[in-house]
Amino acid sequence: MSDVMIEARDLTKHYGSVTALKNATFEVNRGEVVGFLGPNGAGKTTTMKILTCFIAPSEGTARVGGADIFEDPIAVRQAIGYLPESTPLYTEMLVLEYLEFAGKMRGLNGDGLRARLRKVVEETSLGDVIGKSIGELSKGFRQRVGLAQALIHEPPVLILDEPMSGLDPNQASEIRELIREIGRERTIILSTHNLAEVQVTCGRVLIISQGQLVADDTPEELAARAGKPRFIATVRRNGHSPADIREAFSKIGDAQSVKDRDGNGPNELIVEVVPKGTQDLRADIFQTAVAADLVLLGLEQRGENLEDIFRLLTTGTGGA
Amino acid sequence: MKHILTIGGRQFRSYFNGPVAYIVICIVMLTLGFFFWKTFFLFGRASAREMFRWLGLILVFALPALTMGLLAEEKRTGTIELLITMPVTEAQVILGKFLGVFGLYAVLLALTLPYPMSVATLGDLDWGPVWGGYLGLVLQGSALLAIGLMASSWTNNQLIALFVALTLSVFFWVLDKFLALLPTNAASALEWLSFDYHFQSMARGVVDLRDVLFFLSVTIVALAAAFRALESRRWS
Numbered sequence: 001m002s003d004v005m006i007e008a009r010d011l012t013k014h015y016g017s018v019t020a021l022k023n024a025t026f027e028v029n030r031g032e033v034v035g036f037l038g039p040n041g042a043g044k045t046t047t048m049k050i051l052t053c054f055i056a057p058s059e060g061t062a063r064v065g066g067a068d069i070f071e072d073p074i075a076v077r078q079a080i081g082y083l084p085e086s087t088p089l090y091t092e093m094l095v096l097e098y099l100e101f102a103g104k105m106r107g108l109n110g111d112g113l114r115a116r117l118r119k120v121v122e123e124t125s126l127g128d129v130i131g132k133s134i135g136e137l138s139k140g141f142r143q144r145v146g147l148a149q150a151l152i153h154e155p156p157v158l159i160l161d162e163p164m165s166g167l168d169p170n171q172a173s174e175i176r177e178l179i180r181e182i183g184r185e186r187t188i189i190l191s192t193h194n195l196a197e198v199q200v201t202c203g204r205v206l207i208i209s210q211g212q213l214v215a216d217d218t219p220e221e222l223a224a225r226a227g228k229p230r231f232i233a234t235v236r237r238n239g240h241s242p243a244d245i246r247e248a249f250s251k252i253g254d255a256q257s258v259k260d261r262d263g264n265g266p267n268e269l270i271v272e273v274v275p276k277g278t279q280d281l282r283a284d285i286f287q288t289a290v291a292a293d294l295v296l297l298g299l300e301q302r303g304e305n306l307e308d309i310f311r312l313l314t315t316g317t318g319g320a
Numbered sequence: 321m322k323h324i325l326t327i328g329g330r331q332f333r334s335y336f337n338g339p340v341a342y343i344v345i346c347i348v349m350l351t352l353g354f355f356f357w358k359t360f361f362l363f364g365r366a367s368a369r370e371m372f373r374w375l376g377l378i379l380v381f382a383l384p385a386l387t388m389g390l391l392a393e394e395k396r397t398g399t400i401e402l403l404i405t406m407p408v409t410e411a412q413v414i415l416g417k418f419l420g421v422f423g424l425y426a427v428l429l430a431l432t433l434p435y436p437m438s439v440a441t442l443g444d445l446d447w448g449p450v451w452g453g454y455l456g457l458v459l460q461g462s463a464l465l466a467i468g469l470m471a472s473s474w475t476n477n478q479l480i481a482l483f484v485a486l487t488l489s490v491f492f493w494v495l496d497k498f499l500a501l502l503p504t505n506a507a508s509a510l511e512w513l514s515f516d517y518h519f520q521s522m523a524r525g526v527v528d529l530r531d532v533l534f535f536l537s538v539t540i541v542a543l544a545a546a547f548r549a550l551e552s553r554r555w556s
Contacts, residue, residue, distance in 0.1 A: 015556070052405040056554045078407040088398030090330075092337040104326045105406040133337075149402070 003030045005157050005187040006051065010060035013046050013211075020046045022211040023060070028204075030156070033183040035202030035219075036191040039314055043211040044191040045085055048161050051189075052082045065156055078106065081150030085161040087142050091135035095126060095145055098134060099152060106153035120148040124178065140171030147178065158182065160190040164197055176201055195310055209314035222309055231273045233285050234263050234298035242269055248292040249273055252284045268297065323408045324416045331390070331420025340385065345428055348375075348382050356435065366443025368436040372453035372523040375432065376516060379461060380493045384485035386424060387468025388478045390417045391550065395476035410551045414543055418462075418469055425461050429454065449525035456522030459535035460515055464489050466542035473549035489515075492538075 006028040013021040021043040028034050036044045049055045051062055053073040062069050065079030090098060099120065103113045121127055124144040129137060134145060143163065150158055163179065164172045179188065180201055192198060198205055199219045207215035207222075215222060237245065242260050249258045249271055256276045263270045275281050282299055289296040335341035355374040363370070394400035403413060436450045464485075471485035472478075496514035499507040511517050518531040 049401075054401055054405050054554070055556075074407045074409070077405055080405070082402065082405045084398060084401045084405075086398065088400075088402055090334065090399055091397075092334055093330075097333075101326065101330050102406070105323060105408065107407065 004028070004063075005030050005032075006062070006064050006189065008047070008051070008060070008062040011047065011050055011057045011062060012059040013043075013050065013055070014058045019211050021050075021057070024208070024211075024213050025060075026206055026213060026216060028187055028189060030187055031185070032204055033179075033188045033190070033202045035198035035205045036189055036208065037193065037195070037198055037205055037310065038191075038208035039193060042208045042314070044208055045161055046211075047208070048082075048084075048159050048189070048191060051076075052080055052159055053077055078153070079155055079157050081153070081155040081158045083143075083146045083150045083158075083160045083163055086166070087146040089134045089142060089145060089149075092133060094131060094133050095137070096130045098145065099148055102149035103152045108153060116152055116154070120151050123151065123182070124148040138171075140167055140174065143167060143171070143175055144178070147175070147182075151182065156187060158186055158188045158190075160188065162192060163190055164192060164194060172197075207310065207313050214313045215309075229275065229278060229280075230302045231275075231281050231285055232298075232300045232302060233271045233273065233289065233296060235269050235271060235289055236295040236297055237267050237269050238293055238295065240292065240294065245269055245271065245292065245294065248288055248294075249285070252281060252288055254279045254281060254284070323412045324419060327403070327408070327413060327416025328419030328423060331417055332423040335386075335420075335424050340389070341424055344382050344385050345431065348378055348428060349431060351378050352432065352435075360439075366439050366445050368439050368445065368450050368453065369523065371432070371435045372449075372456070373520070375457060376460060376519050376523070377493065379457070379464065380489045380515070381486065383425070383461065383464040384468045384471070384482050384489055386421050387465055387472055387485060388482040389472065390421060390469050391472040391546070392476050392478045392481040396478075404550075411547055414469070414473075414547045414550060418466065418543060421465050421469070422462060425465060429457060429461075446525070449523060452525040452527050453523040455527060456519045456531070459522070459532060460519045463492075463515065463535045463538040463542070466539040466546070467492075470542040470546040470549070473546040 004027050006026075008024055008026050011021055011024040012019070024043070024047060036047065038044050046055070050057050050069065051064055053069050053076050056070070064076045067075035067079065069076050090101075093101070096117070099117055100113065103109075103116060108116055121130060124147055126141070126144055126148060129141055134142060137145065147160075147163070150160070160179070164175055167175060176197065179190065182188070183201070190201070203218060205215065205217060205219055205222060206213060233249075235245065246258050246260050249255060252273065254275050254277070255273050257274045259272045261270050261272075262268070273281055273285060280301070282301065285299060286296055352371065352374055355378075356371050359370060391400065394403065404410070436445060436447075439445050440447075467488050468481070468485040471488065472481040474484065475481050492513065492515045494514075496511045496517045499511055502510065512534075515535075518534050521528060522531055
């Protein structure tokens with residue numbers, strides 16, 4: 001098997017006259033954790049349903065673990081552990097019963113099944129609830145059961161649709177930790193619209209908007225690509241007018257633009273300086289403030305964060 | 321085959337985790353008991369004919385309640401997505417579901433065995449028609465269950481599935497009840513399509529291959545339709 005675990009070629013899906021996905025082409029390598037990011041209805045879930053052979057693309061095709069979704073859907077499904085959106089489980093079953101069922105369906109039995117059950121229950125910390133019915137569990141525990149059933153047959157590929165949605169912050173961070181743990185040895189695609197999630201969990205981000213892939217990069221590179229740093233200085237005016245202060249900061253050699261706005265109280269001003277390149281202007285700002293008889297109350301460097309990029313890429317004309 | 325058994329086993333067990341199976345079994349046993357014993361001593365004959373007559377009819381109404389949720393409920397809650405994305409084919413899912421509900425039906429039939437047994441203690445029971453009757457119930461039952469499964473595959477609303485299955489089941493049962501009003505040709509065609517016509521001839525103890533093939537054909541056609549419906553989601 002090559003190192004490309006997921007290979008999507010020109011995936012297109014029409015629902016009647018609506019195009020949910022348009023020419024999506026991407027590859028995911030072994031061991032990568034990829035975040036699939038986009039607003040609701042952008043085509044994330046559609047892509048995942050195509051990869052798991054739940055629905056067929058209108059055009060294009062994909063290979064998962066070397067098997068084609070049209071030619072050998074069973075091999076594709078065997079290679080995948082899937083957690084659909086909102087974790088649909090048989091709520092009347094006991095946790096253990098359900099995991100046993102999931103294991104048998106993936107071809108495990110006897111001692112092999114028992115060993116895997118022990119392992120996933122330990123990995124997902126389900127030991128205390130193993131004899132409870134799934135309907136009684138909290139959302140966080142249900143999510144763990146969902147992950148456990150996806151992991152039971154040690155699939156090389158995990159596809160998780162919104163694994164952290166609907167969880168409270170504690171539960172979410174536990175699941176995030178768990179996914180990071182699992183991701184050490186596996187290829188994972190997870191979809192989310194929570195940007196912080198992606199920055200923490202994923203090594204790579206695919207941004208999808210209105211059915212089209214608009215970005216494919218690491219979170220850091222994406223941030224670097226779209227964003228220059230900005231420097232935000234809060235100064236005490238000491239009687240100088242905002243125009244004079246702006247003028248003083250504009251004289252910094254590498255400053256491209258300077259904006260100001262009122263700070264807390266009449267005597268404070270917030271100045272935003274954007275450099276020409278990616279220079280660090282903090283020292284210049286400090287010296288300028290001193291030279292212009294201002295008191296520097298605060299100085300902060302801000303990069304353009306993923307959220308800004310996301311908004312930039314997914315609004316407006318539908319992306320590049 | 322293993323996947324079919326796994327899906328069927330899960331379905332069978334899940335019936336006993338919910339109320340539907342118990343309710344249906346209770347209602348079937350109570351109505352059967354009422355109608356059977358009401359006239360049994362009037363006839364004064366050691367025969368189980370009446371039981372099959374009533375049971376054939378009661379099941380027409382009862383079985384759709386067992387099948388209504390088979391796929392409709394899985395589609396409503398989304399569990400179908402997890403089931404289908406496991407390494408199984410649509411055909412295995414359909415056959416597994418059918419097997420699961422058929423297992424429950426077998427339990428229901430086994431629970432009626434005390435009727436012929438108690439009749440046998442009261443007089444000299446001819447067991448031939450009894451076994452013919454049970455074979456007829458098994459065959460008519462699989463046709464009804466397959467129709468119910470088909471109805472369940474068309475919707476994600478259990479009540480709609482119930483209504484459609486009931487309509488179809490009652491339709492096929494009632495076909496030979498108004499024959500006197502029709503011209504002979506049409507009458508014999510309708511009679512041949514009627515479930516009750518084929519079933520009652522078996523319950524008399526006459527096992528005709530044509531009756532067997534009739535019910536098997538209906539079962540296969542309905543299961544194939546359910547398969548098509550389940551598979552069509554891929555292309556919608």
